[in-house]
Amino acid sequence: MKHLPSERHTLSILVDNEAGVLARIVGLFSARGYNIDSLTVADVSGDHAVSRITVVTNGPPPVIEQIIAQLDRIVPVHRVLDLTALGPHVEREMALVKVAGKGAQRDEALRIADIFRARPVDTTTGSFVFEVSGPTSKVDQFIALMREVGLVEVARTGVVAIARGAEAV
């Protein structure tokens, strides 16, 4: 089954917000040789009881199926949702992008940022830090363009995702 084409899947994993739970999830991926393209985690409940982990992974369909089944049997995991398989959903990530330069380079950086609706959140006479958010492809593109006008460093959140519509998952 390893020779089947890989697919990119975004999984939402609701877990008990307890010590070690992230290590269980991450350790499962490393122990069984699954891929993690990005991972985010945060407490999402009013009473701090539940965290939501978003994992972007890739693999052939039988491997994705196995990843979900393996995650599902971890004791503190409440639910595993394959947002990619469930249908329409929104994916976003945010990046902080530091660019250094003078003169025309600096003007170009601001112009590109404007087109991408990226906000300068820090500035010195020789640099900017831009905040950009959107789908992964948009963030990728923005960073690629900034490389040409003095990119210094990047920090990215990784993908968070949620299903469209009024219903909770």
Next chain:
Amino acid sequence: MSAELTGAEIVVQALTDLGVEVIFGYPGGAVLPIYDALFAQGRIRHILVRHEQAAVHAAEGYARSSGKVGVVLVTSGPGATNAVTGITDALMDSIPLVVLTGQVPTHLIGTDAFQECDTVGITRHCSKHNYLVQDTARLGGVIHEAFYIARSGRPGPVVIDIPKDVQILKARYEKPGVIGHKTYKPQVKGNLSSIEAAVEMIAAAERPIFYTGGGIINSGPVATQLLRELARVTGAPVTSTLMGLGTMPNEHPQFLGMLGMHGSYEANMAMNRCDLMVCLGARFDDRVTGRLDAFSPNSKKIHVDIDRSSLNKTVRVDLGILGDVGGVMEDMLKVWKARGKKAGDLEQWWSDIAGWRARDSFGFEQKGETLLPQHAIKRLYEMTKAQKPIISTEVGQHQMWAAQHFGFDAPNKWLTSGGLGTMGYGLPAAIGAQVANPGALCIDIAGEASIQMNIQELGTASQYNLPVKIFIINNQYMGMVRQWQELNHGSRYSHSYSESLPDFVKLGEAYGWKGIVIDSASGLDEGIAAMLAHDGPVIVDCRVSKLANCFPMIPSGASHVDMILHADETRGEADEDAKALV
């Protein structure tokens, strides 16, 4: 309102409330408060082992032979790390255990304190679940929850790490009413429409086979009866994994014996040629499937398993049924009867099977005075079967010969390390089984190499007057290693000869055991009789043919139809791909 108890007292009270009768353990600094609480009570028996690994294997032997949860108590640091092999073994073979480990006081955690280790970190991926209890008030609830997790769904080991201050501080403890877990609720009941579909497939099949595993034993004794009934009404052949031996009676005409790498020719050929495979509580392990792309190429496959991740893991199936195998078989039988199904015409199928059976793949010929290991095990079986013995094994050739030549007629009588393949498993497992079944005949069929991996447990059996028998198939080699070196590595016997073997008789005697040597075919029966006649523990050094190998065999990476039936033409050099396989 209940009185306040120390954490250590809560441990003992919760275990008592859970019906625990026996703990296997070893004391140390970080569990002294719990040992003190044990000292003050008379309800729980503590069996002092000689090494923490053995405590876990003994608890496994106890659990597997009794159907109860095995309980282990060890100290922090080396106590916990020594237990890791046993915990992993229990995870691989789905054995319900609760392992209590001491930990340094909470304020010292993370400081590299004396005998500190990250027990929850180390055991996170070799246990079903684990806990670090940081609040005495939570301790009782955690212990009850741990037992629930250990024995529900697919059973497994649960580790509870308890810092020393948590054992000493006081809190209220009350026995919980309904025990459960807020999110862990495994699906037990199989989907009825899937079960109906399965029944229709079984009734329509021309060449069906039931491929059964340890899940049936874990499901409880009723599941064994249900399997036998299912076999009866369908008339289909049954084969079993190493873990499932005993669910079908050994001599039953519909039983094809064990399948897989060292399974019978008829079982493997029937798996290859069937048109419908019904897998009940087994997991398509690589030792069973052989080469995956050649595994049973023309069959529809039904898989019943309580673990969703076992379905479609390595072999894609046509119908997966998630649920407890006992309950699913019960529903299958109900549907079968309600729909008036009758066993199909399987005459041609049974005639094919009779042809494969005629090859007598487990056959051997004992000639002369050099004792064949197969013959030694066969006679041990014949001379003990009336007593319905509990058999444990170590790992290697003797284990496979025992699986082939010792017949099992009931579940919970066969204790062997299947998934992890842990040498040193058999003696402590036999000790645990003997503790659970004081009147039973418990025999560890061992190899001379494996037995030395937990040989210190001779002392445990002596201390508690456990009349365990060890039957060492002594060929002076790590036989399975040597066999693979012959098959794949040009017979270069790199470090597989057992040099400097101890005198097992004297060794046994040093621990207060009776020692017996068997060194000829003509002395075999007399030696076994002497072993059985002694009412204490006995170690038998049974010296067998040094170079006998375990056949039949599906070489690693080969398909079921490429079995090696006999020892000739097996020496050689494997290609790189085959050498890389385990």
